[in-house]
Amino acid sequence: MRYAYAIPSALLLGAATATLALQPGNAQVAQNEPGAIQAAAPKAGAPMSFADMVAKLQPAVVNISTKQTIVQQQQANPFAGTPFGDLFGGGGAGQNGAPVKREGASLGSGFLISPDGYVVTNAHVIRPGARGATVNSITVTLTDKKEYIAKVIGQDQASDLALLKIDATNLPFVRFGDSSRARVGDWVVAIGEPFGLGGTVTAGIISAINRVTGQGGAYDRFIQTDASINQGNSGGPMFDLNGNVIGINSQIFSQSGGNIGIGFAIPAEQAKPIIDTFMKGGKIARGYIGVGIGGPVDDDAAAALGIPKNQGELISRIEPTGPAAKAGLRAGDVVTKVNGQAVTPDQTLSYLVSNVKPGSTARLDVFRNGQSQVITITVATRPSEEQLAATANGGDDSGGFGSDDDDATPGDNSDGSAVPTSGNPLGLGVQPLTPGIARAIGVDAAVQGVVIATVDPSSDANGKLKRGDVIQAINGTPVRTSADVVRIVAQAKSAGRPQVLLLVQRGRNAPGFLAVKLKS
Numbered sequence: 001m002r003y004a005y006a007i008p009s010a011l012l013l014g015a016a017t018a019t020l021a022l023q024p025g026n027a028q029v030a031q032n033e034p035g036a037i038q039a040a041a042p043k044a045g046a047p048m049s050f051a052d053m054v055a056k057l058q059p060a061v062v063n064i065s066t067k068q069t070i071v072q073q074q075q076a077n078p079f080a081g082t083p084f085g086d087l088f089g090g091g092g093a094g095q096n097g098a099p100v101k102r103e104g105a106s107l108g109s110g111f112l113i114s115p116d117g118y119v120v121t122n123a124h125v126i127r128p129g130a131r132g133a134t135v136n137s138i139t140v141t142l143t144d145k146k147e148y149i150a151k152v153i154g155q156d157q158a159s160d161l162a163l164l165k166i167d168a169t170n171l172p173f174v175r176f177g178d179s180s181r182a183r184v185g186d187w188v189v190a191i192g193e194p195f196g197l198g199g200t201v202t203a204g205i206i207s208a209i210n211r212v213t214g215q216g217g218a219y220d221r222f223i224q225t226d227a228s229i230n231q232g233n234s235g236g237p238m239f240d241l242n243g244n245v246i247g248i249n250s251q252i253f254s255q256s257g258g259n260i261g262i263g264f265a266i267p268a269e270q271a272k273p274i275i276d277t278f279m280k281g282g283k284i285a286r287g288y289i290g291v292g293i294g295g296p297v298d299d300d301a302a303a304a305l306g307i308p309k310n311q312g313e314l315i316s317r318i319e320p321t322g323p324a325a326k327a328g329l330r331a332g333d334v335v336t337k338v339n340g341q342a343v344t345p346d347q348t349l350s351y352l353v354s355n356v357k358p359g360s361t362a363r364l365d366v367f368r369n370g371q372s373q374v375i376t377i378t379v380a381t382r383p384s385e386e387q388l389a390a391t392a393n394g395g396d397d398s399g400g401f402g403s404d405d406d407d408a409t410p411g412d413n414s415d416g417s418a419v420p421t422s423g424n425p426l427g428l429g430v431q432p433l434t435p436g437i438a439r440a441i442g443v444d445a446a447v448q449g450v451v452i453a454t455v456d457p458s459s460d461a462n463g464k465l466k467r468g469d470v471i472q473a474i475n476g477t478p479v480r481t482s483a484d485v486v487r488i489v490a491q492a493k494s495a496g497r498p499q500v501l502l503l504v505q506r507g508r509n510a511p512g513f514l515a516v517k518l519k520s
Contacts, residue, residue, distance in 0.1 A: 050201070054201050057191060060111050060173050061192065061199060062110045062141060063108075063196075064119070065141070067135075067137045068134060068135050069134050069136055070133040072101075109192035110140065111174055112171050112172060117148070118163060119166060121161075121234070123157050126138050152164060157385045158286065159270065161275065162235075177242065178269070179223065179247060182209055186206045190233065191236055192236030195230060196232055202228040205227075207224040207226050208223075211223070213253075213264065216350040216351070217286075217350055218350075218355050219270055221351070224264055225264075230252070234251075235248060247266060248266040287354050287355065287358055287360075288358070290324045290380070293348075293349055294313070294317075296313050297309050301314060303497065305475055305476065313343050314513055315331055315334070316513060317510065320446070334366065337364070359379065361376055364376070428454070428456070430482050430485055442508060449479055451468065452469045455467070469504050472505055474492075497518070
């Protein structure tokens with residue numbers, strides 16, 4: 001399953017008890033009890049046909065295409081200059097490893113918001129479609145087939161929004177509506193250019209509002225719809241039955257890349273302020289505290305830490321010079337609230353922090369070492385998405401636990417500092433991480449913790465961890481020696497915890513959390 005940009009490139013209720021049946025005045029009835037919903041005829045404003053509405057709106061929807069140049073670095077032909085050169089790819093462009101230029105293109109949708117040619121679309125519609133690609137031109141084509149070269153007024157990758165301008169006047173246009181009034185079950189109409197087929201209209205209902213897709217950031221709130229949205233619909237408008245733009249079609253959830261009835265649109269209440277900022281020549285600024293997020297408090301983390309699940313998110317990494325480091329936030333902390341707003345799977349830490357004004361202070365409620373405390377942070381400006389991606393993985397795009405070579409492992413514990421695996425509830429033999437071991441296992445010199453030397457084959461850790469993995473913290477408490485490990489594991493057992501939560505670093509991959517069950 002995956003989220004894909006739309007661009008080429010039950011609740012069961014038991015029967016009521018007899019007591020309730022004898023007290024009809026207090027009885028709770030089904031939401032769709034016969035007679036409760038008048039569905040014999042369409043309600044006011046719900047047409048038997050969308051034709052009249054579409055005829056008015058479709059001229060404001062445009063096709064957006066780009067022309068791109070893709071530079072691909074070719075591998076050198078090892079047989080070049082030999083009698084076998086032509087047989088193994090010689091004689092063509094790039095045969096000596098020289099870059100090869102290719103032409104590329106993309107297709108998407110957009111809509112006019114002013115008579116003088118301002119066009120709204122998704123940022124990914126006009127961005128390079130491949131590594132090494134550059135966008136040479138952007139063309140906007142109207143329903144009457146007139147084409148215009150567009151210039152970019154503003155674009156923002158985080159919100160996936162862009163504003164273009166074409167040189168024309170007296171154009172048909174549409175306005176944003178109030179998406180905050182949208183309700184699940186409302187009719188919606190999507191207009192766009194799927195697969196480059198030309199103007200295509202689809203209709204459906206709103207399946208969910210404020211849908212969180214797990215992508216993080218300030219704008220992980222979408223309108224979900226079953227209206228058919230396909231590749232090329234990106235950037236096109238989603239209309240309510242009054243003809244107002246309440247969303248910008250952006251992504252689909254699909255197993256194959258095709259429509260399966262789960263599409264997402266950026267709500268107008270999020271999009272309009274950003275577009276207005278672009279219109280004024282401004283830039284978008286969001287809050288940032290400089291942390292890596294290890295995920296929500298799931299069942300395993302909740303059992304290990306002794307806190308309710310789905311309340312808070314784990315901090316896996318602290319940027320050394322970021323606001324969080326200066327305020328004293330630590331890896332292994334659980335942030336439960338931001339300025340009094342609870343951190344939940346539907347209201348993530350990333351979402352809450354990103355919507356704090358840069359330069360202001362944020363009050364974070366934190367769970368650490370079994371106790372709650374408050375940390376105040378001065379929020380900075382969020383870097384670009386490219387900078388964040390590079391920082392999150394140390395320049396490595398792999399992220400998470402990798403499959404680093406087992407040859408880079410610590411010594412044989414001849415110094416006697418390791419915890420023996422025999423009779424050890426954790427099933428791990430560890431030793432302090434020294435600079436020499438850090439170099440041998442390929443972790444950054446700034447990483448602190450204990451390194452795994454042995455793993456008990458009969459433990460839960462077997463298959464999850466291996467020699468050379470570094471444990472930075474257990475249940476949110478930093479560990480530096482084998483004695484730290486013994487003490488924290490003993491505390492967990494005394495508290496009746498069935499498992500502990502480890503913060504683990506493997507090579508130069510991003511650190512991650514892993515729950516390990518304790519042996520009795």
